[in-house]
Amino acid sequence: MKEILDAIQSQDSTAADFAALSIPESYRAVTVHKDEAEMFSGVASRDKDPRKSLHIEDVPVPELGPGEALVAVMASSVNYNSVWTSIFEPVSTFGFLERYGKLSDLSKRHDLPYHVIGSDLAGVVLRTGPGVNAWNPGDEVVAHCLSVELESSDGHNDTMLDPEQRIWGFETNFGGLAEIALVKSNQLMPKPKHLSWEEAASPGLVNSTAYRQLVSRNGAGMKQGDNVLIWGASGGLGSYATQFALAGGANPICVVSSDQKAEICRKMGASAIIDRNAEGYKFWKDEHNQDPREWKRFGKRIRELTGGEDVDIVFEHPGRETFGASVYVTRKGGTIVTCASTSGYNHEYDNRYLWMSLKRIIGSHFANYREAWEANRLIAKGKIHPTLSKVYSLEDTGQAAYDVHRNLHQGKVGVLALAPREGLGVRDTELREQHIDAINRFRNV
Ligand SMILES: C/C=C/C(=O)SCCNC(=O)CCNC(=O)[C@H](O)C(C)(C)COP(=O)(O)OP(=O)(O)OC[C@H]1O[C@@H](n2cnc3c(N)ncnc32)[C@H](O)[C@@H]1OP(=O)(O)O
Numbered sequence: 001m002k003e004i005l006d007a008i009q010s011q012d013s014t015a016a017d018f019a020a021l022s023i024p025e026s027y028r029a030v031t032v033h034k035d036e037a038e039m040f041s042g043v044a045s046r047d048k049d050p051r052k053s054l055h056i057e058d059v060p061v062p063e064l065g066p067g068e069a070l071v072a073v074m075a076s077s078v079n080y081n082s083v084w085t086s087i088f089e090p091v092s093t094f095g096f097l098e099r100y101g102k103l104s105d106l107s108k109r110h111d112l113p114y115h116v117i118g119s120d121l122a123g124v125v126l127r128t129g130p131g132v133n134a135w136n137p138g139d140e141v142v143a144h145c146l147s148v149e150l151e152s153s154d155g156h157n158d159t160m161l162d163p164e165q166r167i168w169g170f171e172t173n174f175g176g177l178a179e180i181a182l183v184k185s186n187q188l189m190p191k192p193k194h195l196s197w198e199e200a201a202s203p204g205l206v207n208s209t210a211y212r213q214l215v216s217r218n219g220a221g222m223k224q225g226d227n228v229l230i231w232g233a234s235g236g237l238g239s240y241a242t243q244f245a246l247a248g249g250a251n252p253i254c255v256v257s258s259d260q261k262a263e264i265c266r267k268m269g270a271s272a273i274i275d276r277n278a279e280g281y282k283f284w285k286d287e288h289n290q291d292p293r294e295w296k297r298f299g300k301r302i303r304e305l306t307g308g309e310d311v312d313i314v315f316e317h318p319g320r321e322t323f324g325a326s327v328y329v330t331r332k333g334g335t336i337v338t339c340a341s342t343s344g345y346n347h348e349y350d351n352r353y354l355w356m357s358l359k360r361i362i363g364s365h366f367a368n369y370r371e372a373w374e375a376n377r378l379i380a381k382g383k384i385h386p387t388l389s390k391v392y393s394l395e396d397t398g399q400a401a402y403d404v405h406r407n408l409h410q411g412k413v414g415v416l417a418l419a420p421r422e423g424l425g426v427r428d429t430e431l432r433e434q435h436i437d438a439i440n441r442f443r444n445v
């Protein structure tokens, strides 16, 4: 591994040097274990502790197949899907690996008693499998997390619709929270040159998801002037949704839960901000009943901030706790676009406010190949910026996932894999200087 790191850190290494490197037999990885899938039985979700279920251990390097690449991972990031994996909710990910393992001789590799997790990476290509021409050893890359087979025509217009669509490092093995990762080569994209490894690794999953959900015509198709209500506006998804709204000439109404988070949204350029904690919204009176008066109070607050207008789009992901309010406050003909249900997936809303006002609910999930590429391009051009707040070592991934699970973090939380320290890997200092304040906006707040 030292030789690999030396080659990456030397400015003189050529593709031939990388191709000549020997691949180690094993690598350090963050895993969950199949025989521990029941370890939190009877424990409340909130109290399930990722520090107990996430392991760091040596695992064998998987065999490289056609159309695939082995990547030396310099840095990765924590996504909420890794939190779900670590608490074995809503289902254990080993069911995904078993199902994938049944697809082909090659996919059998994924069905193991351990799961190497992680759905983001920035690093360097080490080896490519047969049939890969666009990428070579030594290429500096990031990887998006869409894994598809594309053998069915269902996914040929929109790759997210492939019946064998999976999220790499969640529904497949050999993910990015590790020193080496196995990806399909069409997951690879150029690493933004003005960013360090950990900065480059942090936007991928959430940036692509927010792009499809809010900007793409497959999602809400946001346009100039739209009022966009963004839940968790300084969180993983929300910090990109807020940037897309501002960059696209829309008007974000940012919902957050503290002064500190409100201040971050202001620094991004938003002015309409609701602190849900300070204003004490309680959309559920008890476990079974919502309080429409609270929806109305929330809607009035939005109208105060917009000069009397209702929202064109709600960027939804908290789910059960907020969904009734989200449907209520959307304007006539508006759109609620949802990609998750962090607080519970059995949503309740008053359907009269949907059909009588001709609103639409759209389901959105990650991003297709092209959307992920377009989202990464915006990062590479310095139009959208990473929202990295804190960086952990691979050994401390459990703590990093704990922070995200308990909502103690801001923006994105990074993880160093092979990178010996933060700040390495920047190749375009000029572009970096132009955007340095925006790049550092979330750091250490
Ligand atoms: C990028 C990052 C993203 C995120 O962070 S997202 C958040 C994290 N992700 C999650 O929380 C989602 C986790 N996944 C799940 O909870 C489950 O994964 C799903 C609920 C999504 C699906 O559950 P399942 O049991 O796998 O799916 P079924 O569709 O119920 O399939 C089971 C069997 O039911 C059959 N079936 C499906 N649709 C129908 C139908 N319409 N009529 C009759 N049968 C149906 C199937 O074929 C299959 O059958 P057979 O077991 O024999 O293969």
Ligand SMILES: NC(=O)C1=CN([C@@H]2O[C@H](COP(=O)(O)OP(=O)(O)OC[C@H]3O[C@@H](n4cnc5c(N)ncnc54)[C@H](OP(=O)(O)O)[C@@H]3O)[C@@H](O)[C@H]2O)C=CC1
Pocket (backbone or CB within 6 Å): 079, 080, 081, 084, 205, 206, 209, 231, 232, 233, 234, 235, 236, 237, 238, 255, 256, 257, 258, 261, 276, 317, 318, 321, 322, 339, 340, 341, 342, 343, 364, 365, 366, 367, 404, 407, 411
């Ligand atoms: N389908 C897909 O493709 C994707 C789905 N997801 C899912 O989206 C969800 C959010 O992910 P991500 O943004 O990365 O997570 P983060 O935890 O980084 O951010 C979510 C933010 O939402 C707010 N929030 C959390 N719970 C509630 C609640 N009950 N009511 C109101 N606001 C709440 C919090 O902000 P605050 O406290 O400031 O209000 C929090 O910071 C997860 O469930 C994740 O699995 C994520 C990416 C892709």
